[in-house]
Amino acid sequence: MDRNRRTVLGLVLLVAVMGGLSFAAVPLYNWFCRVTGFGGEVSVAEQAPDRVLDRTIKIRFDANKEKGMAWTFRPLTREVELRIGETGMAFYEASNPTDRPIAGQASYNVAPFSAGGYFTKIECFCFTEQVLQPGETVQMPVTFYVDPEIVDDPEASKVHTITLSYTFYEIDLPEGAADGASATN
Template structure:
């Protein structure tokens, strides 16, 4: 039977099924485009996967518990930079601290790069607040140029209320530097 020989109710059924399948396809394409921003939002809200929070200041003050924050840097082999992280700092939870990463372009031409970050342990990410950060900002370094890249942060005093983090004495902020998609 061809579509022309089908009874009108069967043709309407076929059109309805085709419309539903087209709507499902459009929905799936839309979800594919929305997945990255929705996942990013989820990570920022929950601190999942070591995602940090963004703040303007620390209105909660400090608490007596001390926390060491260590710093790490990794550079992708496609980026001819050397990045030196700050030394670890130990301070009261809630203290606003600024540290500096130092990046040097090891090549004889300008190179643009950027960094992504994570926090370990991942469960502490929701309590790690960055006030100033160079992350996700493309930076171009001239041949042989060295720059200081500050990070201002604090650990939210609410961390002390999370009993799962009672034994945590150190948080590591790690940056991975990549060559920009624009190249050099």
């Protein structure tokens, strides 16, 4: 009987650990990509470069939600074309159709991966958590540019279209968020 209890306890512990790891997978992956640059992770800057090239590049915008996330989330702009080095801006829209406040955080990546290091964000809703109150709809901007050094990279210089993709996942509400205070930008 003692052996059966140890086996059951071991299996319960294994299920608990695997459940915890699956819950933490999205934030851990997001952190891993930011630290290592894996998966087309973008750069961040305070301002665009002084150099703007005559060559243009298309930027496509994609929106996804983690399974079970109650928000609606979509890009208001599907695609822009801008000169390499030029500052661009696009908006995404998120809505909370529920009767409770929901906090979310966006993870992001760029495809193709070879362009990730050259796609640079200046401002982004993805840098902070977002809290939407019941019935609230917000428009969230992202300001960016494509670094002119992309043309010097043998692989990335062949890229003519970059896709910026976001996935929103639900996080715990910050203190005071249920009282009507909002952490949205």
